Amino acid sequence: MAARSEPKALAAIQDIKSKVPNAKVEFIEMDLSSFSSVKKGVDDFLWETKLHVLLNNAGVFCLPYSKTAEGFEIQFGTNHMGHFLLTKLLLPTLISTAKACDPGTVRIVNVSSLAHNRTETITFDDMHDENGSKLANILHAKALSKRVKEHGIITMSLNPGIIHSGLWENMSGITSPMWEIAKYCFTTPEVGAYTNIFCSASPKVTMEDTGDYYVPVGVKGAGKMHKPSVAASDDELAEKLWEWSETEVAKHGY
Template structure:
């Protein structure tokens, strides 16, 4: 079944918002944002832009020393809290310590194309960090969220053959770094789809949205397990990619613009690699609401975290 909320369809033209930039961010004074993985790259660029607009930004990072150094370079109101998305105990500790309203949660952190490895809870590292960690964090924080949840995906969710391998989520015996990454990014979009459905059914005003940065030059590509691919990525970062500030624009657009739930933002330029943010298309696999519900059920079982029983209503 196709996504009933998603107004874009495979093959449809991109809906552009020409030249949207950080200058278009409304005043964010009095609003609080949590940005995961905000000590570098896209997360840091996102945090910097939001703080510049008057928001209080919480940098949720694994390494608080690096996080503090990043926060020191951000003019505006910030704080640093420890969060390791590859460890559900850390996720629960972060959420358990949260005791105030939260306007926007930005699920930005991620790992890419790693050698085969496991999280603290035994999950495949990319699926466990990129999807399951954020799945648990979102549901645990959701009673505090008043506006929206933005989750970063990737254009690589469209990679040929990508699907949720319910029979082998860890890709045991057939693991490749690229396949594991693409599966995790598809999971991010399916998570957003099912989260939006549940929020609407609960009568909540909170929206779930997704974004992707196109090709942005960050540290992420430098950790690719394949040496040849890593070299090509770094070459592309230098000569083809936009910078982290440009790559953060779709996230910022999804975080502050008046967009419907389940929207997916990305660069509006050629092949969605760069350019001003726009509402963009997603693959048919990322629009399947039946798979989204099944993934949600499996994620609840794996994390022992579910959708909150009570949320603020409209």
């Protein structure tokens, strides 16, 4: 379990083990807003020789404007660039794992959100749009799927639903009464994880579905293919983002 907060990660691991005593879960410190932290986290993991599922689930939301260590807007830098580098560094292990597995059992899953609909494109010379990172999650999965499909790896993106989590604590303009009402419209983190698990492990997802975008189905529905926004369906934009991202991580030696 990669996380930037050790106390929160250890608490989550303890909760898992209280329910599944034999579960083997270890904490790897990793801050997706820092390339050096991502690299160290990958180095700490790579004593493992196999990786079957990479779930790119880190995210920040509604933060005051700031920049990552590498100079990217904090939300785009964390939500997209951090995941892009993490996936790039782990790809050799994912590919080698896939060689010994049935096609489609090794997967890369990007967690996006409804916020991707609020961005019509990605402006590469002005990365200040906080919603662009969620669009980038879908485009990254789309471009990546074309590059790893030949290895039998499935790549997809998803919207887990509107979840009552700590992300909303940074939202300004919500008064206490409004927040109490809004919370009833949100789903729990447990239910919010269903689509993540479905995309990561369900045999109903096959190689034919690689590159697709999933949304929740009902209160306890696991996942359903859905057409994302026009921008998120743009193959040309996906390729442009891929090349731009490759160039940017290369500038920092990765």
